[in-house]
Amino acid sequence: MKQKNKKITIVGFGYIGCIIGSYLASQGYCVTGIELNDHIIKSINNGFPPFHEPGLAHLVKAGIDSRRLTITKECDAIKESDVILVTVGSPLNDSGDADLNHLSQALDRIKPYLQKDQLLILKSTLPPGTSRDFVWPQLSNKNLLLAFCPERLAEGRALADLTTLPVIIGGINQEAALAASQFWIEALNVETIIVENTTTAELVKLADNLWVDVNIALGNELAKISDKLNIDVLEVIAAANTLKKNNSNVNILLPSLGVGGYCLTKDPWFLHAMGNRLGIDLKIPAVSRKVNESMPEYSVCLIDRYFQNLSKKSEEISIGVLGLSFKNNTSDCRFTPTKPAIEKLLSLGYTVRIYDPLLTQEDAFSLTGIEMSSSISDCVTNVDCVAYFAGHDEIINFSLENLLRLTNKNALIFDGRRFFNKTEINNIKSLGFTYKGVGRI
Ligand SMILES: NC(=O)c1ccc[n+]([C@@H]2O[C@H](COP(=O)([O-])OP(=O)(O)OC[C@H]3O[C@@H](n4cnc5c(N)ncnc54)[C@H](O)[C@@H]3O)[C@@H](O)[C@H]2O)c1
Numbered sequence: 001m002k003q004k005n006k007k008i009t010i011v012g013f014g015y016i017g018c019i020i021g022s023y024l025a026s027q028g029y030c031v032t033g034i035e036l037n038d039h040i041i042k043s044i045n046n047g048f049p050p051f052h053e054p055g056l057a058h059l060v061k062a063g064i065d066s067r068r069l070t071i072t073k074e075c076d077a078i079k080e081s082d083v084i085l086v087t088v089g090s091p092l093n094d095s096g097d098a099d100l101n102h103l104s105q106a107l108d109r110i111k112p113y114l115q116k117d118q119l120l121i122l123k124s125t126l127p128p129g130t131s132r133d134f135v136w137p138q139l140s141n142k143n144l145l146l147a148f149c150p151e152r153l154a155e156g157r158a159l160a161d162l163t164t165l166p167v168i169i170g171g172i173n174q175e176a177a178l179a180a181s182q183f184w185i186e187a188l189n190v191e192t193i194i195v196e197n198t199t200t201a202e203l204v205k206l207a208d209n210l211w212v213d214v215n216i217a218l219g220n221e222l223a224k225i226s227d228k229l230n231i232d233v234l235e236v237i238a239a240a241n242t243l244k245k246n247n248s249n250v251n252i253l254l255p256s257l258g259v260g261g262y263c264l265t266k267d268p269w270f271l272h273a274m275g276n277r278l279g280i281d282l283k284i285p286a287v288s289r290k291v292n293e294s295m296p297e298y299s300v301c302l303i304d305r306y307f308q309n310l311s312k313k314s315e316e317i318s319i320g321v322l323g324l325s326f327k328n329n330t331s332d333c334r335f336t337p338t339k340p341a342i343e344k345l346l347s348l349g350y351t352v353r354i355y356d357p358l359l360t361q362e363d364a365f366s367l368t369g370i371e372m373s374s375s376i377s378d379c380v381t382n383v384d385c386v387a388y389f390a391g392h393d394e395i396i397n398f399s400l401e402n403l404l405r406l407t408n409k410n411a412l413i414f415d416g417r418r419f420f421n422k423t424e425i426n427n428i429k430s431l432g433f434t435y436k437g438v439g440r441i
Contacts (some may be wrong), residue, residue, distance in 0.1 A: 004028035004186075009081040011106050012088035013071055014334065016123060016151050017264070018160045020050055020085065022056060024187060032070050032077035034110075044071045052331035053356040056160045078113035083121065086110075087151070090124045091233035092266040098127045100134065107138055116143040119179050120200075123151045125205050125263065126269050131198035136172055139173055144400070146172040147180035148207030155261065156332040166191040169362040170201025206274075209267035210285055215253040216264075217291035223255035223439025224298065234419070235438030255438045257389060258295035258337025259415035261328030265289075265335040296341035296430050299438055303385060304348055306436060312384075313348035319409055320383040321345075321406075322376060322398075323390025324356040324364060328417065333356035333367050338389040342368050355379035357394040372394035381406045388418035400424075404431050415440060 006029055010021040013033035018040075025031040035041055043050040047061040063069025070077075078084055086104045093099035103124060114120070122131055131148040138182050139146060148170045154163035167184040169192055171177025181192040195201050219237060226233035233255055241251040259265065268285035275282035307317055326336035333339070345352050354364055355373045364372035373379035376398045380386050386403060388395065396418065403411075413420075415437030420428065423439070428435045435441070 005395055006082040007080050008083045008087045009034060009077050010087055011110055012086065013153065014089065015051060017087035019053060019056060019162060022069060023159060023162055025069035026059045027187060030068055032072065034075055035071055036073060040322055043073050053158050054329055055154060075113045076108055078110055079115060081118060083119045085121050085123055087123045091127060092269055096269050098270050114142050116184050119145045119183060121180055122148045125150060125267055126202050127274050128199045128202040131201060145176035145179045147176045148201045149180060150201055152208060155332050156327055163188055164190065166193050167415045168204045169194045170198035171281050172198055206271045209263055210271055212285060213259065213264050213268050213292060214289040215251065216259055216295060217288040219255040220291055220295055226439040230441055232441055239433045257299035257341055257438060259292040260336040261332060261335045296337040297344050299416055300341050302342040306412055308382050317384045317386040318351040319345060319387050320380040320381060321352060321354045321389050322395045323388060323392055324354060324359055324367060325390050328391045331391060339367055342435035353379045358392055377406055383411060384408050385412040385414055387414040387416060389416045391418040400428060400431055410434060412436060
């Protein structure tokens, strides 16, 4: 059978499942998504992704129109599948460890349908040892090829990442690793890196995300120092990052009003919990989490201090918040730092308006309890502060001249994640606004 004729089933058609499944369908594969969420099933069946991701909408539509992409609650398609990908969630439980219930329930559902020699690839982020000690004992009598291949794409640039990042592969044995490698090379045309075993591959994913969280925390702490020193942290970071270390450069990441999303807010805790289980008191994951969790409140204090210095009462100040999702150009609001930041602004007495072009009124309201403005213009008219909490394209493309026309005189432009460059900041100031960013002047 030619590779592109292979049948693929994806168990869990959320962010990751939908992105991978839609892309594979666009490459000619016959893809079935198995999903429990009615909203997702309905949306996909109507030809729409259930969330915003650049480039995804036309893949979903083309997949549904061509019938290469189908979605269902039923598991029957597994019987005929060559490859099964598991992309269910792995959230944090109340004790700060991975909640494996989604994985466990998914395995219970699919087990009766699995066939000999099928390739089963786990993509959900899992604590090291889970594939070998939790999954494989349930499946070893099935004569499957089991591999763990962590998903490392980032929302907002997911399709580009999917088709360029090397895929890490840990097989339950050499045959499984090679089968997974062959599949990814043919499906995505990317480099594959086969590591020793599934546990190694599981730790690779957590290592990557801890690195990101730690390096953002470093950027955030440098921002706090820069605020006190009245210098621009982005200038510090850009210059610091020119230092060569071994084969690459120092790479301090950018500060912002906080780290959100589904992965960075939990994966460091998976490592922390793993350390505890192994009797090792790992310090770094908890520290990076705490630094990054402090940023929404810290950012709001920067805004509050500005108005306090002007002796203005918060009750007289209105703030237009642009962008609610956890990062630029995604509609994902899971654990978005904009939520605690808005709650803090409200608790201090500010009037807050909100707008996010990627969210529905309903989603924005359920996140914040505030009726969303109908447009950027609506959100910033007569405000004393425009707070850029996410820099989606529509928000970035809204001109400063238009802002000037709409906002109150001498409004504060707060840069939580928009990352204005120096020329733009000078322009902001020359137009009569005041500028303040996280670690920026
Ligand atoms: N979102 C990201 O950017 C990202 C990046 C890298 C890795 N990951 C990892 O990928 C995994 C999935 O993340 P996500 O963001 O796609 O989560 P998600 O919650 O958006 O998607 C998971 C989907 O699985 C479905 N599901 C749960 N149990 C099921 C079952 N028994 N049968 C069928 N469907 C079931 C849920 O309804 C949900 O839609 C997680 O482990 C996450 O840590 C996510």
